[in-house]
Amino acid sequence: MKSRLVFLLTGTLLVAGTSFATVSNQSSTTSFAHRWQTDLPSFQPDLSYPILYTLTLQGISIGVLASVDRDTTGFTGPSGGNFQDAWTRGPSPDDDDWYWNYTAHPIAGSEFYLRARAQGYSPLGSFVFSGLASAFWEFGVESWYQRPSSQDLIITPLAGLVLGEARFRAKRALLEADTTLSRAVAVAIDPLQSFTEIIGGIFGRDWREPAFRQVQVHANRSEPLFTMGMGSTGGRPGFAFQCRIPF
Secondary structure, eight states, rough: OEEEEEEEEEESSSSSSEEEEEEEEEEEEEEEEEEEEGGGGOOOOOOHHHHHHHHHHHHHHHHHHHSSOHHHHHHOOOOOHHHHHHHHHHOOOOOOOIIIIIIIHHHHHHHHHHHHHTTTTTHHHHHHHHHHHHHHHIIIGGTTSSOOOOHHHHHHHHHHHHHHHHHHHHHHHHHHHHHHHHHHHHHHHHHHHHHHHHHHHHTTTTEEEEEEEOEEEEEEEEEEEEEEEEEETEEEEEEEEEEEEEE
16 A cells, blocks of 8 residues: 655645635545456456366266166166167156255256356356256266156256355355355355365465455545645635645
8 A cells, every 4th residue: 555645735825714615636546455356347257167067077976876776876777778768759757766856956056057157157147057067967978877857957957046046145255254164164065166176276276266266456546636725714814735645
């Protein structure tokens, strides 16, 4: 922050009186503020990381699910016949347990949504990305094991929108609070990305997402450079002026 030298020069014709008029020139001083990187006018969203993140997550997920007992997952593959049925017969209602349809898929949808949102995309754009990611999972990944689920194609992006936006706003508020407790809760809200950032830190890389990274920006603020007052007391006129010189 710049220091300021203030000169107060007072002159009188007879004796200085009470000011009744003021004239001033303005100078611009520079201060600093912190803003989220995605809020900067020059920021451009990029889907490279959300796509890479989604493909990695889906690849790990299908590997884990394929190793689980088939009575739990309902998988019958992998097979080319299942993949062909997915594209020729289309989606069908599934009879999966409630925790797959109403817990696992909403969480997955919010994960897809949050990654796009954290790159600066709007809620609508993030919802579209979540829907496309869900369709890719149903028709491109899981379709080798079973037909796409009509419930999952609807529930995943819709629940992902609600849950993902809530996670986005909560994480920003917690990071803004910047306390030990708030940072710990932010990690709990977004554990997979937080783990990714820890891995990046090990290699000396900052892998925080733009929507959750604060940057220092200049904030210009106008201050009076020169003020002058004129007045009179007992019929005797006078004047005073103040000069503020930043350096």
